[in-house]
Amino acid sequence: MARILIIDDSPTEFEFVSAILIKAGHKVTWAKNATEGIEWAVKNVPDLILMDVVMPGMNGFQATRQLRRKPETNGIPILMLTTKDQETDRIWGLRNGATKYMCKPPSKDELLIEVKELIP
Numbered sequence: 001m002a003r004i005l006i007i008d009d010s011p012t013e014f015e016f017v018s019a020i021l022i023k024a025g026h027k028v029t030w031a032k033n034a035t036e037g038i039e040w041a042v043k044n045v046p047d048l049i050l051m052d053v054v055m056p057g058m059n060g061f062q063a064t065r066q067l068r069r070k071p072e073t074n075g076i077p078i079l080m081l082t083t084k085d086q087e088t089d090r091i092w093g094l095r096n097g098a099t100k101y102m103c104k105p106p107s108k109d110e111l112l113i114e115v116k117e118l119i120p
Helices: 011-023 034-044 060-069 087-095 108-118
Strands: 003-007 027-031 048-051 078-082 100-103
Touching: 003 011, 003 034, 011 027, 011 108, 027 034, 034 048, 034 060, 048 060, 060 078, 060 087, 078 087, 078 108, 087 100, 100 108
Parallel strands: 003 027, 003 048, 048 078, 078 100
Antiparallel strands: none
């Protein structure tokens, strides 16, 4: 069982993704914005972060950069899970520190494969 932090401003997206992860035996926490997510990650150091990109205030690219700069969180795998489906978005996400990049909505199988690869 892994501790997974989902940073996403959409309750609908959170419910969809968390249901898949909880059924697979993971413990899931939700942060409704990037600032809240960064604070929680620094204090609790999850095994994996699922990061949305498009959020009010700080976006997921900015949040990922901040997490990579902090010693407490720089080693946490980050899976960007977003509606931004252009190749330039994927490249930008990876350049900003994401470990992997995936477009919404993920299929159950695709999501669980990615999560399994990121959590030893």
